[in-house]
Amino acid sequence: MSEKNVIEIKDLTLQEISEHNTKKDLYLILNDKIYNCTEFADQHPGGEEVLLDLAGQDCTEAFDDVGHSDEARETLKEYFAGNVKRMPGDPEPKPKASATDYTSSSSSASGFGVGLYAVILIGGAIAYGAYNYLQAQQAQQQ
Numbered sequence: 001m002s003e004k005n006v007i008e009i010k011d012l013t014l015q016e017i018s019e020h021n022t023k024k025d026l027y028l029i030l031n032d033k034i035y036n037c038t039e040f041a042d043q044h045p046g047g048e049e050v051l052l053d054l055a056g057q058d059c060t061e062a063f064d065d066v067g068h069s070d071e072a073r074e075t076l077k078e079y080f081a082g083n084v085k086r087m088p089g090d091p092e093p094k095p096k097a098s099a100t101d102y103t104s105s106s107s108s109a110s111g112f113g114v115g116l117y118a119v120i121l122i123g124g125a126i127a128y129g130a131y132n133y134l135q136a137q138q139a140q141q142q
Ligand code: HEM
Pocket: 028, 035, 037, 044, 045, 046, 047, 050, 051, 054, 059, 062, 063, 066, 067, 068, 069, 070, 071, 072, 073, 075, 076, 079
């Protein structure tokens, strides 16, 4: 009776997870990990409806958008049920809200990096052309 519900840890594909989408069998994906929230749903302070809406799906964005507390993140650990088995052709995992910031800043940084390379390459090509041109002019003068 007092024993805690033991969750079986098992890696599943997105397809398999999507089948756990009912009140009696409710899996959620967060940061590429599977959480069995069947027992937790009716204790969720945000209500079970929101969890049911996202049952069997990736709720990383929704979870981050709410700005859940560290305590909520701790709670998650209790319901860990495995990792997502990525199959070829599966959509990319949703980025964490905090990671998104890095991605957007690093992508703009990498954009700048590409631009910088282009400037160096074009600049080099112009300098090379000018050098050849001057060489040819000098050869003509001699
Ligand atoms: C297994 C995953 C989840 C866990 C463990 C969890 C846990 C919690 C906890 C502990 C709170 C209380 C406030 C806090 O400590 O941050 C909370 C609030 C809330 N949660 Fe979740 N949550 C989960 C998933 C979700 C998802 C997917 C949504 C979808 C939108 C959601 C929406 C909310 C909302 C709206 C509140 C605010 C309730 C209020 O302040 O009235 N939660 N959740």
